[in-house]
Each structure stands twice: as C-alpha cells, then as structure tokens.
Amino acid sequence: MKIKYTDSLIIGGGLAGLRTAIATSAKGLSTIVISLVPVKRSHSSAAQGGMQSSLGNCIMGEGDNEDVHFADTVKGSDWGCDQEVVRMFVQTAPKAIRELASWGVPWNRIKKGDREVVINTKKTTITEKEEAHGLINARDFGGTKKWRTCYTADATGHTMLYAVTNEAMRLGVQIEDKKEAISLITKDGQCFGAIVRDLKKGGLTAYVAKGTLIATGGYGRIYKQSTNATICKGTGHAIVLNAGGYMGNMEAIQFHPTPIVPSGILLTEGCRGDGGVLRDKDGYRFMPDYEPEKKDLASRDVVSRRMLEHIKKGKGVMSPYGEHLWLDISILGRKHIEKNLRDVQDISKTFNGIDPADKDKKGWMPVLPMQHYSMGGIRVTPKGESVNIKGLFSCGESACWDMHGFNRLGGNSVSETVVAGMIVGDYFGDFCKKNNINIDTKMVEDELNKQDDYLNNLLKLDGDENIYDIKNEMRIIMQNFVGIFRNGKDLKIAVEKLKTLLQKSKNIKIKNKCRLLNPELEEAYKVPMMLKVALCVAKGARERTESRGAHHREDFLKRDDKNWLNRTISYWKNEDDLEPTLKYEKLDIMKMEMPPAFRGYGKKGNSIENPISQKRQNEVDKITKEHKGDRYELQEKLMPYELQEIYKEKNQRLGDENE
Amino acid sequence: MLNADIIESITGKTTKKHKSRIPAKLDLLQSITGLILALFIVFHIIFESSILLGKETMYKLTMIFELEFIIEGGSPIFISILAFVIFIILIFHAFLAMRKFPNSYREYLRFRTHTKLMNHSDTNLWFIQISSGFMLFFLASIHLYIMMTQPQNIGPFASSDRIYSDVMWPMYLMLLVSVVLHAGVGIYRLIMKWGIFDGENPRKNRVKTKKIIQIVVVFYLIIGIFSLISYMKIGYDHRANYGEKYIPQMELKNEN
Amino acid sequence: MSREITIIALKYNPSDETSKPRFAEYKLPETAGMTLYIALTKIKTTIDHDLSSDFVCRAGICGACGMIINGKPRLACKTLTSEFKDGKITLLPLPTFPLIKDLSVDTGSWMKNMNIRVNSWIVSTQKTDISKFEKKIEPKVAEDIFELDRCMECGLCVASCSTAIMKENFVGAVGLNRVVRFSIDPHDERNDADFYELIGDDDGIFGCMSLLACEDHCPKNLPLQTKIAYMRRKMVMV
C-alpha cells in the first residue's frame, strides 16, 4: 500500500492552490500541491483581462479605495455575498498585487503625460500625473466605478500564474503534476487527506495530511458551451460531496457575454473595457438602449441577458451555429489592438479567420454568451474551512467563500484566488501547525481499497450504456434547461433527466479493460461526479424562486430579499441518493455594512424589499452622520471584521495626505 | 595536476568558486576562427580567380604574395608560412567545431530522423555545414599540404598543370563546393548567432541576410567554377610542356 | 462541401507491457472550422475510446497540446484541419519529452527541471512592504519583460531543436529565454556572472547552435533568436 505523508496537502495548482502553498511553506510546513496538469497550464493561465485592486494610481482610478471596491463588489453580487469576506478581500487586494509585482509580474505601468483612450467609443485624451509614472496601471472593466483592473496586456492570468508558481518553486514547494484526487479520506467529520491517482502511470496513492485544501477551480464543463478549460469538471467539488461536505450557491453560474462563436474561446472583457462595443445584425450598437449608464460595460449577467433579449427580438445574426451578435473592436485602431489585445486578435484570426483590426464589418467577431464562472462551490467559513468537515479547507473558484454572491465582477476572480491564497492560506497553515492527527492506518487503507475496488468494479460493469453519451446528454440538458434564462418547468425536467443519467451511469460498459492508463475508465468515474455537481446546480436553481444576479428566473423576475436573502446549501445525505439535499443559510441584514438596495444597473424597482433593509439603512446612515474620524474608523463601526494584522494595514496611495 | 580538476573530473562538481569560463572562450574562438577562415576564402577565391583576367594578372598576384615588392624576385617561403598559419587555424577551428558533431550513431540517427521529418530550412543548413565541414577536414588538409610543401608551384602554368595533368580538378571541385557552402552558411549563422544585424526588425533582416548570402554563394560558385575551367583549359593547352614555368610578359619583352 | 479526412496517430502505452507502438488510422467527416482538438475529441468519443492526448485550454493559451503534425511541432488546438489539402494528417507525440501514452507526453517534469535549473524566479534580498508603494518600473521595461514572459512552456522550441534532440541535457530556448527575462527585470538582483553560473556551459547557452527552429516554431512568436544572441554576447563577456 502506498501512503505519503505531508503537513499540508493542496489539491489544485492554479493561482489559489499555489498561493496557499506559498503561505504554508512560509510557515515551515511540508507542502504538497497536486494538479491534473502541469500547474502552469491550470485554468488560471487563461484569465486575460486583469485583476482588480484599488490602487488608484492611474488618473481614471483616482479616488479609488477599499470602500469603492467594496461597494462595487457587493452591488455586483446582488447582495448575495458575505460582506465581511468582501471587506477582507478589498483590504488585501492592493497588497496582493504589490506582492505579485515583487515576484515579477510585469504589470503594465503608467506613462506620464497624455494618452489617447477610447471611452464610450469616443477618442479622449487623458493625462497621467508625473508622480504616477512607473506605478501599476489599470484599465476599465465591467461593473466598476473606477478604472481598477490591473493587467499585463491580455495575458494577466498567465503572468500571475507563472510568477506564483516560480515563487512556490523557489520556496521548495513539492509540486506533483498529472495527479488527480479521486476521493477524500474522512472519518467522523474530519478530513485526513486524499486518495490520489497517478495520471502518468495509473496507480493509486493515499496522501495523508494534517490539513487538506481544495483549490480545484470551477465546474463549467458540465455545460455544453463554456469558456472553461477541458479540465474544469468539478471533480474537486464532487469528492467533497462524496465525503458529505456542503456546497454553497451552486446555482450561481455566470455567463460571459463575449466568447467567440462557435469555439467558445473567451474574448476578454478588456475588449469592451478598452472601448469595444456590441452590435446587432444591422450593425447597430444596442446596449445604450438597454443600459443608458454603463452601456456595454454593465455587469456580465446584465449584458448577457440583454444580448439574448436582443436576439429574441430578431436582431441576432444568423449563422450555421445558430444566432449570434457582433463584437466590434476595430474602432480602437490597429495599433492599440496589436499592442494591448494581441491575444484576442490571435484567437479571432486562428479560430475564425477574422482580423479584428480590419475596418468596419470585416473585423467584427461573432459572439454569444456562454457559461463562464462558478460563483458557488465548497461552502467555507471566512477562514476558508469547510463548514461541516474539519481539516478541510478550500479557496479560489472552487470555494464558496462568498465574496461573489450571485454574480462576480470581471477581474475580481483572479484577485480572489491570490487574496484568498494569502488569507485562507495563512489560517490553513496555522491549522496544520496546531492540528496533531493520530493516523489510523486502517482507515486510510480502507479508503484506498474502497477506491481500488470501485475502479475495478467499473471495469467489470456489463451494461448497455455508453459513458460518452451520458456525458454529452448531461451537458446539453444543462445548456438548454439550466442556462441564462431559467424557469420552473425546465428546471424540473432538468433535475429529473439528470437523475436518470446518474442512474444510467451505473449501468455502463467499458470496452478497454486496462486498469492503468485508460481514458474511458477515467470518464467512467468522472461523469458520475460531474452529474452530482450538475444536480446541485439544477436543483438549487429549481428551488430558488427569484432572480438574483446571474440566476435569472423568467417566472420570478424580481430579486426577493424577503424570502431569498440566503445561501443555498446542497449536500449528499446518503451515498446512494440520486439527488442532493438542500437547506438554506440566512444572510443577516442587520450585520451588513451595505443593506440591499438598487444595483445601479438593470431594471429599477425590480426587487421585493425586505423591511429590515430600510431599518438597517437608517442605522447605517445614523452612524455615518454621527461619525467623527476617518473612513477606516467608520468602517470598523459599521461592520467589524477579522483579518490578519499584516493584511489589515492601510494601503498607501497617491494623494494619501489629503485624506 | 590540480586537486580541483581531479575532483571535478570525478564528481562533476566544481570546487572552484566560479563556473569555468572556458566554454565561453571556446564558443567565441570557434566563431572567430570560422570568421577568419571565411574572410580568407572570400579573398582567396577572388585572387585565385584572377586567372580569368589572364595569366599575367594571376602571375603578378602570386608574386605579390611571395612578397616580391619587398624581396627581389620574391620567395615562396612566405606562401608556405601563410599556408601553415591557415592550417593551424583550420585545425583549431575544426577541433572546436567537432564538439558539435553528433558524437554517437544514436545521436546521429535521432538528429537525422528529426531533421528529415521536420524539414526546417535553417536546421537543414546546419546539416550542410557539418557535412561540408567534414569534407573540408580532408580536402582542405590535402590542399594546404600541397601549398605548404610546394609553394613554388603556384602560377598560371604550374597550377594549371596540377589541376589538369595531375588530375587534381575533382578534388578542387569538391573543395570549392564545400568551402563556399560552408563559409556562406557559416557567415549567415554567425550573424544569427551573435545577433549582428538585428536592427529594428530582426525578422525582416534575417530574411534579407539570407537572401544576400545566397547571392554571394552563387556568385562565388560561378567564378570558382569558371576559374577551374580556365585552369583546365590552360592545363590542356600546356599538357605537352608539363612542368614548365610561366614566364611573365615583362621578362619576355626584356628578352626581346 | 464537407470532405472526409484521415488522421493517423501513433499509439503506444509504455506502462502496458503488451502494448506495441503502431500507427492507428481514423477517418472522419470534416466540419467547418474544425481544429485538431475538435477532430481528436470526436475520435476519442466515437471511434477510439482509448486514444490519449493532452488538451487543457483548447485556445492556444496553456501550451498543453504540442504534437508533431505532419512533421512540424505545433499546437494541435490551434491547427485547423482545412490547412491540409490532401486531408491526411499524421500525428506523433513530441520528441525529447518522456512519452506517457499515445500523443500525451510529460512536458511537466522537463519544464520543472528546467525552471529549477535556471532558478526561474526573482532573486532579491530586499523585503517588500506590501502595504507601501510598489517599486516603480519604466513602462517600456515592463513591456519588454512581458514580451518574454509570454512563453507558455509548450516545449515546441525544445521539440523542434535538433540540439535538444541530440543532447538530453540541453536547456533549450525556453530556458535561455527565461534567463533573459529575469536578467532584464529590475526586481532581480542577479548580475551576468550569476547567470553565467546557471547557463555558462555547453548544456546551456554555448550548446545552442543557432538552428533557429525554436524561433520558427514558437507559437507565441517570441524573439528567441535575438534574445539568445543577446545572452550569448553577455555571457562571453563575463
């Protein structure tokens, strides 16, 4: 029997996992990171647009600070987030970006003097200050008041991931790639590590650890059309579900407005951030009609829905792959595109044969909203620990730490990964240090044997179902019935169909009987995992009879703060159940720094108000009015929150003296 | 012997504070020797093609190399010395370059399969370079040996007799082709290796450089072959008087 | 009109003793805008469930899907089947990297070794106070670093380099590029002599024979020729 021991085990080598590894190894803990793929290929590398952090260096970001970032994020989440976590996040984000700079992320820097930019499709000249020269620059992004998104051209995730991996390597973190966690070792509500499959050789090993952290990213691949990488299958969520762990808000799925048709490869929000616009079949720029204030840059859920709405009005462009709309960046000029949106140009040229720098219609790129981000995930406390399994932590996209609520802002996600890696990583490290476990080798052995038997049994199955068909069907169901516009009828069908598929997955037949490297066997154990995740999404969506953020119900158009200001918890009660059990976790308005109100975009008066919101608002107003002192003290009065001292420190900004 | 060297040779770990600077020197020397040889050839072929302009021109040039302008009547020993110097450089260059040869059949096989499959132009050039270099090792040595040992036998008739009557022309033809290709490719690669003409747009310049070198190589091959033909013709006409030395026009006039 | 294409792929599973290397041939109808990712996925899900290959981002970003495609090292996800006029495409796994199975190779371990070997990280004695201003960097310098930081460790430069094919320990263009990247980064305190310790030998910069296949096959179009030349100039002057 193969057992490996370590202090901290980190499953997932994206930005979140690796930043956590840096935190634990800085504490002197032995740290192992496992990943399905060489870590630098993790999906984090695909993030193009940028990372939000309220540095306020550039002229268009002047006046930005934690408070503004906080408000943007809470509004973006449609009040579904945990505001304390958002506070932890916004306070740490500037530090994260400065730390990354020192690790070598070549952030785009400010050049003093005049610069021509495109705002609202109009060329405008802005003048950067002398003292800002050489500091980190930022660009405009959807749903933000200030220019806050720091970037390296359109390969931000790539450069961040490389810097973080490099730093982890410098610290001697043990990175093991081509390894997959297929189950957790748990007993009596505590986690002791994971069973890991070697994807180079095929064997199983038990990794025993004082603490285990899951940073396996999103689960977009349960949808037919997704911007996510092929490895984003949600197996990390599934192993937690299988161990009885809680998921939070799994139905909160974000759709991105501008993946290119038909490949689903994302064209960054930076396209619109830099001044690109959406057009319909007549070449008409339609977003200002729907969203006069933020126009093409309203938050993602809003833009995505408006696009589909517009298509429904018959304004979509017909194509062999269905209807789509156009994204026009040619107005930015060839020079700008070739410098700042080079990857976009590359994608469009390679996959569609379109050069977006070409003038007018020739350069327009076909786009359509697709699945993009999973706000929900493993439900954790602000310290990152699972709410119901001790010793199990999670951060990054895989977690429902809950700073995104029902919609995440562009650029807030890579930012979350590193910030959570710092904060949660530190708590996680402390936990691993304190937690002395008594290893019951029998228990480890049992789990290992169980998984071994499970795989052997899969090979022996002699049914008449084909695992690839099941997978394909699942992805189509999710696409058609649990998509951008949802309704009770469809969702009901979806849940039933998914249950049938889960049942069917036990009645398959695998042609190739090789136990080691066998792609079909891999599918056979992964698809049921994906189905469980999909069921959490579908059932959560079916039950949530309101529209909030990205979760949009055609039969319940309003945000319902009276009944639904809560978090969906889904979990697998019994191993053999065909569907998850749901329960709800209430959000306490009286503790909120910013009680529910109008988001500032979307339709006004589109919510069922909770009377407590007004009560809390009055309270907040009163405290604010009576407050003497700076904004930090005020914040502390409104909503105190816990955070490591080094992260809570004030962030230095240009023009600090004026405060 | 230094203890440090013994330790390094056995353990592969150096006890010296710094990594050896020798690889850097060798790399530079390889290029410098190559460059010297290439420049030598550039002029050599021009000089030696002077035969195309007539026997007299070639003779005069030869005398210049024999330093006639310093020493009365000139002395072939200087050619011997020059040949010897060039020979040393050549051996040194070959010795340095040899490090880059595939050093086992396995390596060679991997290399050949790979280059054939990929069919990449510059990698193919390198194959030309090592093949021609390999040939040069023998051909240039023979040629230089002759030049060192019989420096007196250079001249419109002597050279032609050697080429025609001694049947050296096949060797010269091979030598010509190898050396022109080797030097041409060598110079191109030298420019790429050290980034000599990067300029504003290195990629464009690379294409340009390649083009220019191609033209030069063709030019050299043409004048080389024509000279060879010229030597052959003189050698053929002169075959009856094999061994007879060329008498310059000037002296002929004086005799009259 | 849609035509039929033929894909020929090397199949071999080194971890299975009974497996013998062979070429498998697949025929399938071409669809509009079909990439090799789409084609191989189709094969894997419908014709041969046992074919292995690596795709992650399927967008030419992550560098996972390098293969030898009709002799050329390329990214499969960025290769359109329509490029091949005769509709015949032969796929081989990348050389120089250990074979895992079929078209899947272990670039991860190779790259990890390379990274460790060239100390591919910022070396600095300065402690950063992360709540204070970041170090100022000239915008142009940041752009230059970014340009080189775009490398995605796809390994195509290594797989196309005949030097790397012959000499197992050659650090490759990817490694040399990485050194240049750090050498121009103002955060990094290392000087040329320090870098010489990492690459100043015949497995490093002096092993490169300027074959330039790296430059010609790099899917990110990195300026490898000029950067290797730059480093060579620096290293001989140390």
Ligand SMILES: Cc1cc2nc3c(=O)[nH]c(=O)nc-3n(C[C@H](O)[C@H](O)[C@H](O)COP(=O)(O)OP(=O)(O)OC[C@H]3O[C@@H](n4cnc5c(N)ncnc54)[C@H](O)[C@@H]3O)c2cc1C
């Ligand atoms: C196309 C695209 C563009 C984006 N652009 C932006 C942007 O501009 N700004 C922004 O803020 N956000 C962006 N995002 C979102 C952001 O990239 C992700 O949310 C974030 O990178 C997730 O990081 P992570 O570390 O949580 O997970 P990932 O980077 O996805 O890493 C997951 C890791 O887990 C491993 N793993 C998964 N399952 C297992 C298992 N069972 N066993 C072992 N290992 C496992 C994987 O190998 C991988 O290493 C974008 C997302 C997409 C899809």
Ligand code: HEM
């Ligand atoms: C100092 C040294 C050298 C001297 C004095 C010398 C001299 C000559 C002479 C006199 C000839 C005419 C033919 C003959 O007389 O045999 C000749 C031809 C030639 N030499 Fe040299 N040579 C020298 C070095 C080299 C070297 C190093 C090379 C290349 C490696 C070279 C390549 C050739 C070639 C290719 C020809 C034939 C040219 C043609 O076809 O027109 N020589 N050389």
Ligand code: HEM
């Ligand atoms: C004994 C005969 C010779 C042999 C075996 C030989 C071999 C080689 C080889 C193998 C290389 C490639 C080295 C590399 O790629 O790093 C090389 C480079 C070169 N050779 Fe030669 N060569 C010989 C003679 C010559 C001659 C006569 C010339 C001049 C005409 C010459 C000029 C060059 C040049 C310019 C280079 C490029 C240098 C570099 O890449 O650093 N060589 N030689």
Ligand code: SF4
């Ligand atoms: S240098 Fe280019 S070819 Fe080499 S690994 Fe990097 S991106 Fe790939």
Ligand code: F3S
């Ligand atoms: S192909 Fe190889 S030899 Fe050098 S120039 Fe590129 S690394």
Ligand code: FES
């Ligand atoms: S799959 Fe990522 S580059 Fe091809």
